[in-house]
Amino acid sequence: MASSGSGYDLSSSTFSPDGRIFQIEYASKAVENAGTALGLRCRDGIVLAVEKPLQHKMLVSKTTGRRIHTVDEHAGVAITGFVSDGRQIVGRARDEASNYFETYGTKIPAEVLANRISAYVHYFTLHGALRPFGATTLVAAYDPATKEHSLHMVEPSGVSYEYYGCAAGRGRQPARTEMEKLSINPKHQQGGGGDMELIDVQEGVKQLAKIVYTLYDASKDKPFELEMSWLCEATEWKHVGVPREFISAATEWAKKEIEEAEEEDDDDEEMEE
């Protein structure tokens, strides 16, 4: 990284001469090497998925070091990067949600929750005495007032945007490319997409599992657990974990799909010869 080591990267309160803040870029780097986190906005809800690397063979994986957390009845977040930094963000998100309800008597709207989280994350990029968060947060929320569901992503710099599909962590680029092929964006539907219906959460769970396993290379990468949650019509818009049997069914389907695709590729190659 240019001009790193010249003293401009020691604090997030210092700009470099070309207008960058290296500490924030380093925080983003920390996320880039962590497990992939994915979020998908479907017709009838949101699906979140995180690839949780299993650091140790003796780990009780299904219950410890969770990456997906419930913030409020109708809101959940997935985190990746420094998990302990992420938990700090989860704690703040829960405080914001309960404070809002206590003050106004209605559930916190998704964009307000995302904005409050990003204001918190951003605060840690302003002071010399603080270190930016090395974690990215995907926020899935349902708004009972508007009856709409939405997906936001808050990055270590404190910016947040709303997405139809988003990804953070190691496999984010190929994951985004894969998600662009799914019919999740109503804007694209009106164009050349025909009247293909937007996918539902059941399909979303399968597609996210497929993306995660497509990116996974068993010979190079560490073993992982796939954590998944959803917030949809079928769960009465509550944020809950996807039942384990659904996840394993989706995983099996994904592995078979990938295998079949590989066989086809092999066939194609043989034909060419």
Next chain:
Amino acid sequence: MSYNAAMIPRQNPLDDAYAGKSAETRHLKPGELSTGTTIMAISFSSGVVLCADSRVSTGSYVANRASDKISQLHDHIWCCRSGSAADTQALTDYVRHYLAQLAVETGRPPEVKVAAHLMRRLCYENKDHLMAGVIVGGWDPVSGGSVYNIPLGGACISMPFAIGGSGSTYIYGLVDSEFKENMTRDEALALCKKAVSHAMARDGSSGGIIRTCVVTEEGNVKGYISGNTLPYGPAGW
């Protein structure tokens, strides 16, 4: 050191600030203005009607005979005030401020429910220092027209209609028998005017003119009936 009853100074009940006041006015501090009042609100199919008399008094002296006890909290949210004029004005100022801030943060019109919740929080958390009975009513895109009653202790109750103030005690029976679900705008307005004029005739602390405000999605229509053309009262007797 321990205390016993003999150590508490005896107070002559006639020495207090309220000496010589009638039962209706002894809750007031000396010089405090009261909106000894009749207020009501009815929600109808597409909005709400708010209605109030206009008398402000200090004991038996009428300080203002044409006041406006219907205050705006947001574009489509209003409230009727009863109790201490100072307290209810301060409360509505706070709620108006909070709603304005919330509308900016969320980028959407606030719900009537939220206005009522804010009012109830202020009333409940400061109940020892306040004399305020408020009816919040208005229109929002989520629930349509709605009415919330926030009586003295700081409860918050969603109601199809609400009445309040000292004059309301005279018209419970009348409103109970005449109220129907899903009234039209004109039926609701007529019932408000009739009921409040009856209360004004019986209650010494209510009087003057009737002020009304009809709130719908389209906007707010304020109106009044002057004291000599009330549907019931001295002019019609």
